[in-house]
Amino acid sequence: MEQGRISVPQEGAPTACEPVCEERTAPRFTLLIRAAKVVTPAGEFICVIRDVSQSGVSLRGFHALPENGPHWLELQTGERYAIEPVWSRGLEAGYRFASAVDVATLIAEAGRYPKRRLRLNIGLEVELAFLGGRVRADVINLSQQGARIECDTLLALDQPLRLCSGLLPEVRARVRWRSKREYGLVFDDTFTLSQLAAFAAGVQAPALLAQPACAAALRR
Structure with a gap:
């Protein structure tokens, strides 16, 4: 993701956030x-x-x-x-x-923690498919590059698998880390930011995708 660039403050310019106010003094x-x-x-x-x-x-x-x-x-x-x-x-x-x-x-973007890729806290039930079977798992959070899941089945480090859900496109992944019932997965094929945004909205609030302006934006 390209980092944001900052322009020189424009004194007195109308704010993009408050079009109802004709006068503006904050840079x-x-x-x-x-x-x-x-x-x-x-x-x-x-x-x-x-x-x-x-x-x-x-x-x-x-x-x-x-x-x-x-x-x-x-x-x-x-x-x-x-x-x-x-x-x-x-x-x-x-x-x-x-x-x-x-x-x-x-x-x-100064804060208590280092800057990192966006992670969305989304609860979602999925199936993990791998050689020898399929097991149930729960997604805890999701990013463009991977996911954190909970699973009762013991998975091996670097184990290849597929993340399957009716709401999520089938994703190939590998186990990066594990801690008791929790596992970190890294995707073989990453999501674009617009794909992740569309998936998150579809799971949490599908009505947000129904507006006409959304379709063109999500094709970019």
Whole structure:
């Protein structure tokens, strides 16, 4: 994923997050292709941060973003910011911050933990198919590159298998690590960010994929 680039703040520019306000004094920064996720009671959904200022943030989803809150914006460091919806247009949505934020810290993605690939906490029952049989397992979280699962069957390190579910395309994977009933899988063929976003929405809130603007975006 290409890291976001930051433009020079534009004093007095109208915010992308609050079109209802004609006057704007907070500097606006532009972030290009900075992946994050919106967390709501309905689940976790991938988005891209486009614009951010002291008062709010503009996001673009790979599908319509959920309207019902509360909402949090979670960065790849695990840092969370409470946000409140202001406007939405197709795949774009603007939010105000529920409390004051340090914009420089948000842009730098500084936090208690190192930056890592987005992981979605999604509960999903699957089958693991391998030479000699098929067993049940539960997905705990999922990323573009792999998954964390729970399984009662003993699996060997580096064991090849297939992850099967009616909601998830069949994925070839290998066991990377294990700890009691938990296993880490690495996929042979990784998901694109848009594929992962579509899968997550389909599992958690299928109605978000029904809007006309979503189909074209997910084909990219």
